[in-house]
Amino acid sequence: MPIKEQRTPTPSRVIGNILLAISALFLITNFILPFVLGPQIPGVPYSLFIHQVEAGEVERVQVGQNQIKFQLKTVDNEPGTVFSTTPIFDLGLPKLLEEKGVEFAAAPPPKNAWFTSLLGWVIPPLIFVAIWQFFLRRGGGGGPQGVLSIGKSKAKVYVEGESAKTTFADVAGVQEAKAELVEIVDFLKTPGRYTEIGARIPKGVLLVGPPGTGKTLLAKAVAGEAGVPFFSISGSEFVELFVGVGSSRVRDLFEQAKKQAPCIVFIDELDAIGKSRSSGGFYGGNDEREQTLNQLLAEMDGFSAEGATVIVLAATNRPEVLDPALLRPGRFDRQVLVDRPDLSGREAILKIHAQKVKLGEDVNLKAIATRTPGFAGADLANLVNEAALLAARNQRSNVAQEDFAEAIERVVAGLEKKSRVLNDKEKKIVAYHEVGHALVGSLMGGSGRVEKISIVPRGMAALGYTLQLPTEDRFLMDEAELRGQIATLLGGRSAEEIVFNSITTGATNDLQRATDLAERMVTTYGMSKVLGPLAYQQGQQAMFLDNGAPNPRRIGSEETAQAIDREVKEIVETAHQQALDTLKLNRDLLEEIATQLLETEVIEGEKLHSLLKQVQTVNN
Ligand code: ADP
Ligand code: MG
Numbered sequence: 170m171p172i173k174e175q176r177t178p179t180p181s182r183v184i185g186n187i188l189l190a191i192s193a194l195f196l197i198t199n200f201i202l203p204f205v206l207g208p209q210i211p212g213v214p215y216s217l218f219i220h221q222v223e224a225g226e227v228e229r230v231q232v233g234q235n236q237i238k239f240q241l242k243t244v245d246n247e248p249g250t251v252f253s254t255t256p257i258f259d260l261g262l263p264k265l266l267e268e269k270g271v272e273f274a275a276a277p278p279p280k281n282a283w284f285t286s287l288l289g290w291v292i293p294p295l296i297f298v299a300i301w302q303f304f305l306r307r308g309g310g311g312g313p314q315g316v317l318s319i320g321k322s323k324a325k326v327y328v329e330g331e332s333a334k335t336t337f338a339d340v341a342g343v344q345e346a347k348a349e350l351v352e353i354v355d356f357l358k359t360p361g362r363y364t365e366i367g368a369r370i371p372k373g374v375l376l377v378g379p380p381g382t383g384k385t386l387l388a389k390a391v392a393g394e395a396g397v398p399f400f401s402i403s404g405s406e407f408v409e410l411f412v413g414v415g416s417s418r419v420r421d422l423f424e425q426a427k428k429q430a431p432c433i434v435f436i437d438e439l440d441a442i443g444k445s446r447s448s449g450g451f452y453g454g455n456d457e458r459e460q461t462l463n464q465l466l467a468e469m470d471g472f473s474a475e476g477a478t479v480i481v482l483a484a485t486n487r488p489e490v491l492d493p494a495l496l497r498p499g500r501f502d503r504q505v506l507v508d509r510p511d512l513s514g515r516e517a518i519l520k521i522h523a524q525k526v527k528l529g530e531d532v533n534l535k536a537i538a539t540r541t542p543g544f545a546g547a548d549l550a551n552l553v554n555e556a557a558l559l560a561a562r563n564q565r566s567n568v569a570q571e572d573f574a575e576a577i578e579r580v581v582a583g584l585e586k587k588s589r590v591l592n593d594k595e596k597k598i599v600a601y602h603e604v605g606h607a608l609v610g611s612l613m614g615g616s617g618r619v620e621k622i623s624i625v626p627r628g629m630a631a632l633g634y635t636l637q638l639p640t641e642d643r644f645l646m647d648e649a650e651l652r653g654q655i656a657t658l659l660g661g662r663s664a665e666e667i668v669f670n671s672i673t674t675g676a677t678n679d680l681q682r683a684t685d686l687a688e689r690m691v692t693t694y695g696m697s698k699v700l701g702p703l704a705y706q707q708g709q710q711a712m713f714l715d716n717g718a719p720n721p722r723r724i725g726s727e728e729t730a731q732a733i734d735r736e737v738k739e740i741v742e743t744a745h746q747q748a749l750d751t752l753k754l755n756r757d758l759l760e761e762i763a764t765q766l767l768e769t770e771v772i773e774g775e776k777l778h779s780l781l782k783q784v785q786t787v788n789n
């Protein structure tokens with residue numbers, strides 16, 4: 170039975186509307202109407218008023234609390250004009266008026282004084298409440314809202330029978346994750362089987378993986394397979410507006426969920442609330458986030474006692490920042506890795522998304538999968554859509570392989586920008602730079618075969634590019650391959666050095682990546698002989714233990730830091746020298762390919778392979 174989102178007009182909602190109306194009325198009667206209709210007495214500065222009193226021009230004065238009205242003397246039977254001024258604290262005024270023989274009196278109290286003062290006391294708080302309401306209502310999407318339901322959960326509820334039901338068939342390339350989640354589906358479908366034996370059904374499952382790998386999709390699929398309601402809320406939504414709202418939202422979310430058990434509560438971006446409580450560091454924690462987190466922990470501890478099967482799925486791409494308390498047994502004690510798909514996984518994902526578009530006969534999904542290492546599911550979905558857009562733009566009735574080829578380049582390197590014009594000198598530099606990458610890259614293992622060199626600018630950053638495609642998926646790299654990659658990255662700059670004897674800013678990104686890679690070799694992969702097979706983690710996260718004391722194993726000493734720097738420098742410079750040697754040895758070939766590239770702008774395929782076959786290896 171489908172359960173719809175509840176949105177009944179509660180009494181509190183009605184009260185809220187009445188309050189809004191009263192506030193508006195108050196504003197109109199007190200500020201807007203007097204302004205429009207009110208007695209228009211011209212105002213003058215106080216000094217002028219005193220001046221006129223002293224000059225004996227004033228007939229009578231009425232002193233009110235906020236206003237002094239005064240009338241000038243009658244001249245030629247014309248009654249004097251009435252002016253007003255704002256009083257200032259002046260104890261000498263009565264004396265002065267008496268001296269000048271001016272008739273004066275205090276202003277009579279306004280007739281409706283009780284009413285005004287009542288309004289004055291009652292209305293401002295009402296306005297405040299009304300504004301509060303307004304913001305809450307804006308902040309809250311669905312769900313019951315009103316004065317008395319501040320902080321009600323705005324979890325979206327997806328339920329069985331919804332038109333777009335997600336199942337495991339919609340998710341591909343994450344076999345291990347699916348296998349683990351099949352078990353969860355079973356818990357939800359037949360909790361009795363487990364509890365009879367005395368097994369404790371896990372409460373929390375944490376999906377960990379990079380963005381776009383299908384974590385949200387998997388959570389929905391679990392609900393879809395089990396046929397249970399799916400409450401979804403994002404961690405970042407908790408951390409907003411008023412202190413205390415986050416924790417009451419958590420409470421309410423679980424209350425709703427328990428009523429509909431068995432069901433799934435999905436918390437996306439768990440790291441937004443679940444950040445380690447000690448990681449606030451010197452700046453102190455975020456109280457609101459902490460309260461929300463504490464409430465979440467309390468709820469997760471609570472609901473098993475009540476015998477309801479509520480399974481909390483959560484997703485994060487930063488498991489390392491999560492509070493350890495979240496990962497304790499009885500909370501998110503299961504972690505499921507949702508990683509980027511491998512070759513066959515990518516093919517399967519492409520197959521799923523390609524069903525939505527008309528494919529040409531020549532399309533080879535396997536070939537596309539081979540060319541897209543590192544793409545996550547979302548990137549592949551995007552790729553299929555790009556290809557379809559290109560086909561439509563080229564007025565084709567179905568998507569061809571060449572559309573996919575162009576879409577890949579688009580997704581990888583940004584949109585082709587034919588309009589960007591380089592001057593001849595720049596073009597020449599870019600050509601030698603790219604050929605430098607290609608020549609060095611063709612000799613080095615580990616980074617794949619050079620498939621294309623182009624000096625057609627793409628996207629924002631790349632003026633030209635060299636495309637290297639792996640011939641297979643790689644999971645492990647050895648030291649020589651990493652050094653080869655670094656040399657390849659430095660090949661561009663080395664070519665500039667050799668040919669032009671100068672360096673441009675074009676290699677910034679290459680240098681950054683080369684340095685990062687070298688640093689990882691030393692600090693993460695333990696490939697340095699000097700520093701040994703230790704992991705030297707750097708950065709904020711790992712620097713302090715729970716009690717705030719520095720962690721001596723992780724934070725390196727000054728000496729270690731210097732040793733790391735030296736090692737990184739050694740690796741990069743060796744690679745640089747290797748690139749220079751290779752290019753010097755193949756100087757003629759560098760000339761030849763660069764000249765061709767300047768003519769055609771792109772060299773690829775067989776032509777490129779046969780040129781690169783001529784590269785000679787430096788013997789040493
Ligand atoms: P995440 O939550 O991990 O950031 P999403 O689940 O939001 O990623 O994925 C976004 C979209 O990308 C999905 O709606 C789906 O279309 C596509 N996608 C991602 N991963 C996969 C996958 N493994 N199989 C099929 N489609 C996927
Ligand atoms: Mg997501």
Ligand code: ZN
Pocket residue numbers: 602606661662675676679
């Ligand atoms: Zn480069």
